Amino acid sequence: MAGQIRIRAKLEGDVAEVKALMRHPMETGQRKDSAGNKIPAHFITQVIAKMGDKVVLESQWGAAVSQNPFLSFRVKGAKAGDTITVEWLDNKGETDSGEAVVK
Amino acid sequence: MIIKRLPKLKVIGLCLGLFGVNSAIAQDDPFAEYRAMMGDDNPAIFVSEEGADLWQAPNGPKQASFEQCDLGLGPGIVEGAYAQLPRYFADTQQVMDLESRLFYCMETLQGRSPEEARKKPYSSTGDMGTEIEALVTYIAEQSTGMPIALPQQHPLEIAAYEQGKSLFYYRAGPHDFSCATCHRQSDKRIRLQNLPNLTTNEGAGAAYSSWPAYRISQGLVRTMGWRMQSCGRQQRLPELQPGSEAVISLMTFMGVNAKGTEMAAPGLKR
Numbered sequence: 001m002a003g004q005i006r007i008r009a010k011l012e013g014d015v016a017e018v019k020a021l022m023r024h025p026m027e028t029g030q031r032k033d034s035a036g037n038k039i040p041a042h043f044i045t046q047v048i049a050k051m052g053d054k055v056v057l058e059s060q061w062g063a064a065v066s067q068n069p070f071l072s073f074r075v076k077g078a079k080a081g082d083t084i085t086v087e088w089l090d091n092k093g094e095t096d097s098g099e100a101v102v103k
Numbered sequence: 104m105i106i107k108r109l110p111k112l113k114v115i116g117l118c119l120g121l122f123g124v125n126s127a128i129a130q131d132d133p134f135a136e137y138r139a140m141m142g143d144d145n146p147a148i149f150v151s152e153e154g155a156d157l158w159q160a161p162n163g164p165k166q167a168s169f170e171q172c173d174l175g176l177g178p179g180i181v182e183g184a185y186a187q188l189p190r191y192f193a194d195t196q197q198v199m200d201l202e203s204r205l206f207y208c209m210e211t212l213q214g215r216s217p218e219e220a221r222k223k224p225y226s227s228t229g230d231m232g233t234e235i236e237a238l239v240t241y242i243a244e245q246s247t248g249m250p251i252a253l254p255q256q257h258p259l260e261i262a263a264y265e266q267g268k269s270l271f272y273y274r275a276g277p278h279d280f281s282c283a284t285c286h287r288q289s290d291k292r293i294r295l296q297n298l299p300n301l302t303t304n305e306g307a308g309a310a311y312s313s314w315p316a317y318r319i320s321q322g323l324v325r326t327m328g329w330r331m332q333s334c335g336r337q338q339r340l341p342e343l344q345p346g347s348e349a350v351i352s353l354m355t356f357m358g359v360n361a362k363g364t365e366m367a368a369p370g371l372k373r
Contacts, residue, residue, distance in 0.1 A: 004149050021144045025231055025322070034227045067322030068146035 005098030009075075009084045016078030016102045018049065020071045020086045028063035044069065046089045051075055051082050061088075078102050137319070138371050147240055147317040147369035150232055150324045154241025157234055163213025172208035174201065174242065185246040186366050189351045189358065191257035198263040200354050202328045203346030205238055224345045225329045232323060235345075239326045240315050243368040250365055251311055253358040260355070267356025270349060271301070280338040282353070296373060307357050308364025316370035324369060327354060 004023040009016045022044070029041025041063060049057035056075050075084070080102055087097035158169045158181070174184035175192065189200040195207060202224060209220035224235040255261055274281040282301070285293070289300040300306035314327040325333075328345045331353055335343040343350050 004152075006144060006148065008144075019142070019144055021146060021148075023146070023149045031228060039228075066319075068149070070141060070144060070146075072140070 005086055005088075005096055007084060007086055007098050007100035009078070009082075009100045009102040011078060011080055011102050014077055014079075016051075016075045016082070016084065018071075018073055018075060018084050018086075018100075020049075020098070022069050022071070022086075022088060022096070024067065024069060024088070024090065026063070026065055026067045026069065030063075042090065042092055044088045044090045047071065048087050049073065049075075050085045050087075051078060056084075134319070134371070134373055141371060145317055145369060145371045146322075147315070147324050147371070150237050150240045150317070151244050151369065152241075153232070154237035154239070157237055158241060163209065163215040165212065165214035167212045167214070169205075169208055169212065169238070171212055172204070174204055181242055181245045183246050183249050185243040185368070186249040186251050187253060189260075189263065189355050190254050191260050196259075198257075198259050198351055198355065200328065200346065200351045201239055201242060202235060202326065203351065205235060206346055221345065225326070225332070226321075226323050230323070236315070236324050236326060236329075239328075240324050240369050243315050243366070246366040247368065248365050250363050251308065251358060251361045253355060253362070255359060263352045263355040264359050266348075267352035267354070270353055271356055276339040278339055280340075282334065282338075301357055301360060304360060304362065304364070307360035308362075311358050311361035312364045312367045313370030313372070315368055316372040318372050320373055 006021045007018065008020075009018045024044055025042055026044065027039050027042040029038070031039045033039055043063045044061045044065065047057070047059045047061060048055060057073055061069075071086070078084075082102040083099055084102060085097060085099045087095065089095045161168050171178045173179075173192070173194070174181065175187055175190045176182075176184050185201060188204070189198050191198050192204070197203075199207065206217070206220045209215045210217055223233055226233050226236060253260070255264060271282045271286075274284070285291070285298050286301040286306075288298075289303065289306065291298045291300075299310040301310060311327070314330055315324050317324050328350055331350045332343045332345065335341075
């Protein structure tokens with residue numbers, strides 16, 4: 001399940017538009033399965049995006065974000081060839097990251 | 104008095120008319136905007152990658168992969184196979200859809216029992232997808248851009264179409280519903296969901312080419328077989344079994360009506 005983030009970063013002028021698609025169940029802890037048992041909460045709590053070594057976005061997430069979240073943001077001052085990294089941490093302590101080169 | 108009042112009414116009528124048009128566009132396909140934002144980033148790509156791995160992975164008592172599985176174009180040929188299914192298979196002497204063909208390969212190539220192969224084709228709430236869903240997504244994606252071309256040469260293929268057609272119009276169940284009740288008129292919808300007119304090339308094409316699809320509301324990829332089963336459930340019919348004759352006939356009716364439309368699966372849907 002883990003190990004899957006798809007990132008694309010497209011440059012327009014000096015602004016890079018980054019689109020990241022993450023694979024995650026994002027269970028709220030409120031749902032029940034077909035047998036009536038509660039499905040334990042499992043969701044991303046923190047997302048950090050970096051350009052090179054510099055943190056450009058830091059966000060705290062919760063159970064209200066959808067399954068397989070899609071995140072889009074813009075980074076000013078980006079150049080072609082810069083590396084964008086997106087990393088998440090979830091409530092179970094699992095983590096995943098992915099990177100893309102600005103084009 | 105009447106003459107004086109008429110122009111006023113006309114103006115009001117026109118305003119309402121315009122309002123109607125605008126809200127119709129917004130309501131017609133609110134998911135089009137969502138799709139435009141996502142671009143090529145359909146979460147189904149993760150499922151498709153999983154399917155590609157499953158296709159190559161040895162499985163079952165015989166430890167065989169699906170790579171020798173014949174989907175109609177020869178053993179192991181995946182490209183373009185989905186656009187020509189359901190079709191007649193000489194080895195089983197049956198018309199089969201992709202799901203029934205995968206069950207067949209699980210049994211014959213991998214040596215798995217029919218019960219095990221059919222144990223759980225479709226996900227329930229809280230699941231992250233099934234083997235069948237992943238395989239179907241991967242295989243359907245290998246037909247992207249190809250025109251839907253179900254063969255109609257073999258007598259059983261023609262019979263499947265005819266049976267599908269009669270099932271489509273057959274009213275049954277406590278609500279006296281047929282598929283045609285919802286799907287034989289154009290430009291209708293249930294709540295926000297557009298209903299394709301499956302009796303036309305355009306409607307059947309739009310529907311057939313976009314399944315399997317990632318359902319945003321469910322966070323899962325759903326297959327055409329699931330869609331059929333779910334429609335049957337909404338009609339309060341006995342549960343349609345995946346890969347059954349009824350499902351295959353209905354798919355054949357729809358796929359033949361969709362002839363020539365380019366495949367665009369996996370789709371992205373409500």
